[in-house]
Structure formats: C-alpha cells, structure tokens
Amino acid sequence: MAALAVIFGGDSVLPVVGFPPPFPQWYEQIRANRLGSAATVWIVGNVMHGSLASTGAFELVLDGRTLFSKLAEGRMPHMNEIIALVDEHMLQGNHMQQ
Template structure:
C-alpha cells in the first residue's frame, strides 16, 4: 500500500506506525514470557521445584509433560510466542490524509483494496486543494 500510494501520488509522505493495543492486552503480553519460562523451568527441574514448594509428589500433569520433554518445551515456546504476538497486535489499519481519517479497518471491519484506497486518498487530496485555493 505504501509503495502504491507513493507511486500514484508523487511527493506524498507515507508514514507507517504501529497502533498500540489496549493497556490490558499490553500487560498480559508482558506476563506471557514469565509464564513460558516458569513452565519450561518446571518441565526441566520439577523434581527439585515441587519439594521446595512443599509438594512431595508432583501432580500427574507434570509426568505427562516430562514424558515428552522436547515436545512440551517446543509447544510452550510456540504457543507462548503466538499468544504474545496476538496480544501485541491491535488489528488496526488506518489511513490519514492531512490529519483527517480517510479509512479505518476497525470502523469498516475490512481491509481496503488498492483501488479503493487510491480513490479515497485522491478524493481527500482534491478536496484539500480546493479548500486551500479558496
């Protein structure tokens, strides 16, 4: 989209920015790595960790995780990274022209096509030029 807009409208300045997700999602995204490392630590050293916590016999789920150590660690890592990525993403795609909103994916519920976006920006630029000329 950036290249298309720069090609269609020479001299236009296209700025790409990340739209921050809501605060609860950002906080949860910070907790995910700690949980990941906690689960991996339990898988690797559960025999020492559970007695320190006062639990003499580890719970049954520990043995199922321990039975396939590599698969459990890989799954924890991949699922944790997926969850963290999901929590850090806002799903926003917005286009502004002269500080006015031209298109918002969150409001429309869809992603714009190239032709549609080109026409929206052209219309906004044309309107701006007419207002500047008055």
C-alpha cells in the same frame, strides 16, 4: 519461564512450590515428553505475544485519566517522560479525586 522451569527442573522445583513426591500425573506426562512440552510452551507463548502485541496500542492510564496514548502521539514514551507525566498528575492532586 515458570513452565520451562517445571519442564526441565520439575523434580527440584515442584517440592519448593508445594508438590512433594509422588508428583502429580500431569507432571509425569510432561516429564515423559519434555521436548514436546517445551515446544508447546514456546509456540503458545509466541502466539500469545503476537496477538497481544499486534494492536500497537499503548496507554498510560492513572486514576482513570489517560496520561499518554501511543496511538494519539504516534510514538512510545521515554522513561523520563513517563516519570514526568506521573509526577505532574500526582502534584496536581488528581489522584485524590474520584
């Protein structure tokens, strides 16, 4: 999202994040080809998302202890279940052990 904000609103965004005019050369190249830059960001983002999401693995690990594993359980946890697992772990004092 930040990359798209720079691509389409860079003249307003860059000064806010510490790049006052004159803008860097890399931004001038992006500004000259906004559509191509946005398409590149979109494609790279989709490739990264696909490679990160393809394993199907999800683990909730706290203090080195696995509280939930999607691969072991065969499902994703519900939010209430996550809260209960973390609460139980904290109440047992496991977070203070090294």
